Amino acid sequence: MTAILSVEGVDKSYGTHHILKSVSLTVEDGETFAVIGPNGAGKTTLFKVMTGEIGFERGRIVYDGRDVSRAPAHERARLGMGRTFQVARIFPDVTVADNLTVAVEARRRSRGESAPAWYRVATRADIRAEVEARLLDVGLADKAAVEAKFLSHGDKKRLEFGIALAGRPRILMLDEPTAGMSPTDRIATADLIARLRAETGLTVVMTEHDMDVIFGLADRILVMNYGEIIAVGSIEEVRANPLVREVYLGQEIYHAER
Amino acid sequence: MMALRLGAILFGAALFLALPTVSDQGIVFLAGLVVIEAIFALSWNLLFGFTGLASFGHAAFFAIGAYLTGYGLKAGLGVPFLGLIAASGLLGALVAALTGLVLLRRTTGIHLAIFTLALAEVLRIVIGYSTLLGREDGLASIPKPTLELGFATIPLTSGTAYYYFMCVAGLVIGAVLWVVCHGPYGRLLVSIRQDPQRVAFLGVNVGRKRLQAFILSGAVAAIAGALYAPWAQIVTPESAHWIHSTQPMLASLLGGAHSFWGPVVGTVLFSIINYLTRNLVGLSELVIGATLLIIVLAAPSGVIGLVRTAQQRWSRRRKSGAGPDGDEGGSVRS
Numbered sequence: 001m002t003a004i005l006s007v008e009g010v011d012k013s014y015g016t017h018h019i020l021k022s023v024s025l026t027v028e029d030g031e032t033f034a035v036i037g038p039n040g041a042g043k044t045t046l047f048k049v050m051t052g053e054i055g056f057e058r059g060r061i062v063y064d065g066r067d068v069s070r071a072p073a074h075e076r077a078r079l080g081m082g083r084t085f086q087v088a089r090i091f092p093d094v095t096v097a098d099n100l101t102v103a104v105e106a107r108r109r110s111r112g113e114s115a116p117a118w119y120r121v122a123t124r125a126d127i128r129a130e131v132e133a134r135l136l137d138v139g140l141a142d143k144a145a146v147e148a149k150f151l152s153h154g155d156k157k158r159l160e161f162g163i164a165l166a167g168r169p170r171i172l173m174l175d176e177p178t179a180g181m182s183p184t185d186r187i188a189t190a191d192l193i194a195r196l197r198a199e200t201g202l203t204v205v206m207t208e209h210d211m212d213v214i215f216g217l218a219d220r221i222l223v224m225n226y227g228e229i230i231a232v233g234s235i236e237e238v239r240a241n242p243l244v245r246e247v248y249l250g251q252e253i254y255h256a257e258r
Numbered sequence: 259m260m261a262l263r264l265g266a267i268l269f270g271a272a273l274f275l276a277l278p279t280v281s282d283q284g285i286v287f288l289a290g291l292v293v294i295e296a297i298f299a300l301s302w303n304l305l306f307g308f309t310g311l312a313s314f315g316h317a318a319f320f321a322i323g324a325y326l327t328g329y330g331l332k333a334g335l336g337v338p339f340l341g342l343i344a345a346s347g348l349l350g351a352l353v354a355a356l357t358g359l360v361l362l363r364r365t366t367g368i369h370l371a372i373f374t375l376a377l378a379e380v381l382r383i384v385i386g387y388s389t390l391l392g393r394e395d396g397l398a399s400i401p402k403p404t405l406e407l408g409f410a411t412i413p414l415t416s417g418t419a420y421y422y423f424m425c426v427a428g429l430v431i432g433a434v435l436w437v438v439c440h441g442p443y444g445r446l447l448v449s450i451r452q453d454p455q456r457v458a459f460l461g462v463n464v465g466r467k468r469l470q471a472f473i474l475s476g477a478v479a480a481i482a483g484a485l486y487a488p489w490a491q492i493v494t495p496e497s498a499h500w501i502h503s504t505q506p507m508l509a510s511l512l513g514g515a516h517s518f519w520g521p522v523v524g525t526v527l528f529s530i531i532n533y534l535t536r537n538l539v540g541l542s543e544l545v546i547g548a549t550l551l552i553i554v555l556a557a558p559s560g561v562i563g564l565v566r567t568a569q570q571r572w573s574r575r576r577k578s579g580a581g582p583d584g585d586e587g588g589s590v591r592s
């Protein structure tokens with residue numbers, strides 16, 4: 001196993017509020033790595049730092065052997081980092097299909113693949129085919145012509161997932177991919193992640209409050225509390241950790257079944 | 259929807275082309291101004307309605323083109339007219355590139371609006387002090403040009419000939435912008451307007467795309483100015499005035515900023531209101547103000563948005579609840 005992403009001693013503050021306290025972690029190529037912790041632990045902040053949405057004070061971030069600490073978000077995306085947001089971010093004023101079209105075209109242009117010229121008003125057939133495939137992936141084929149703002153909460157999450165997939169990432173960072181979904185949708189999303197992982201060897205980094213989803217997908221778990229890492233390891237190791245017991249006392253982490 | 263749109267465009271074009279044969283010179287002059295202001299408004303809305311950037315000093319680009327072409331024609335530099343138009347576009351692009359490089363680095367939103375407004379006012383004052391450009395009096399008695407196409411020489415010295423030239427120029431520029439806005443590039447700009455950060459995570463250098471749009475917009479605004487100089491035959495510092503900068507904004511808001519043709523529809527409507535109220539001092543401002551108020555409060559997507567909603571309602575009634583129609587009705591870029 002080789003490391004695809006490592007965070008080395010990263011500190012991040014908002015003003016005087018110290019959020020990430022010398023956080024270090026390593027994600028192996030092809031694994032599914034889950035970050036859990038109570039509300040406000042700093043999980044989203046960690047995601048923002050890893051994807052380049054915000055800067056940080058100390059430490060460095062190495063992706064695929066290169067230091068990307070100062071690389072802007074779009075460069076990290078070009079290198080193969082994909083992400084979704086805790087609150088789904090889509091393009092509300094255009095159709096579901098157009099949301100994916102723009103993502104497919106952007107990826108092709110930025111990676112030097114064949115992309116349509118500016119004057120191609122009709123969407124090219126190969127782009128349409130790729131969009132169709134992503135629509136099927138996320139189960140939105142029947143809503144392709146709907147304006148994205150009219151989607152339900154769960155469908156917006158799925159669309160955003162599709163947008164991230166359209167970027168063909170090597171590593172996909174999902175901030176609470178099933179938050180606010182119905183139980184059926186949760187299972188569908190977890191299945192989708194599992195399938196993509198099997199098909200493409202995708203590396204996944206995810207946060208999630210739903211322990212069933214975590215236990216079903218994660219190879220390794222990192223537990224955060226108040227911006228500090230309190231445990232990393234397999235599900236069993238983490239469950240057996242006394243510090244984790246303290247934080248999660250009596251909670252579902254000890255009830256959910258693998 | 260498609261047929262309605264196409265019909266409206268053809269009807270509008272036919273009306274403009276027939277105008278010199280059916281009406282007096284005064285109306286033709288106003289129609290020529292409408293063509294110029296419509297191009298100007300399209301250039302502004304490429305930034306606002308499509309890319310999500312508000313420039314409040316767009317008249318500066320217009321003035322740059324108007325003064326360059328006006329000076330070139332008046333001084334008899336011997337540069338062909340199309341060359342002057344191209345030079346105006348290039349200068350507009352260059353100025354947009356320089357200001358955009360500085361401004362777009364950090365500022366978007368209200369800061370960009372204020373900065374562009376301030377820069378345009380500076381330009382207007384500088385022109386007012388420039389002897390070469392006629393100070394406050396501007397450049398007067400600019401001659402109408404002759405069009406040299408290599409294989410033919412067409413004199414545009416008569417008002418009618420120049421009017422037709424502007425109609426053709428307007429159609430060409432409108433067509434190019436339409437393609438830009440409806441192809442992959444326009445799709446990207448519209449996405450940037452909606453969520454620039456999301457677009458960055460698609461691997462797009464958003465700052466660079468914004469700068470490109472700014473340059474294109476500046477170039478087209480300068481070309482509108484270049485067309486204006488020989489039509490009005492006088493160019494004054496007023497062309498860079500902030501009041502002139504508000505014209506494309508008001509037109510876009512009235513017509514519908516999220517639709518490609520909105521700025522054109524708005525420009526035409528404003529000119530009609532101005533014309534009908536021309537003899538009553540202050541009334542045109544009152545009517546325009548009231549119209550804008552109604553539009554902003556009742557129809558935020560402008561006149562085109564109103565027409566589209568009415569059209570959808572009508573087609574839905576015809577289908578009598580056959581579910582949401584597959585048409586992209588209400589979509590942004592149609």
Ligand SMILES: Nc1ncnc2c1ncn2[C@@H]1O[C@H](COP(=O)(O)OP(=O)(O)OP(=O)(O)O)[C@@H](O)[C@H]1O
Pocket residue numbers: 014017019037038039040041042043044045046086
């Ligand atoms: N932009 C900001 N400015 C100041 N403080 C912030 C900002 N964003 C987050 N915080 C604070 O940082 C801390 C960590 O927030 P973060 O969103 O990373 O937590 P989280 O682990 O993702 O929580 P949740 O499970 O609720 O999503 C919180 O105390 C939060 O209030």
Ligand SMILES: [Mg+2]
Pocket residue numbers: 043044045086175
């Ligand atoms: Mg969070």
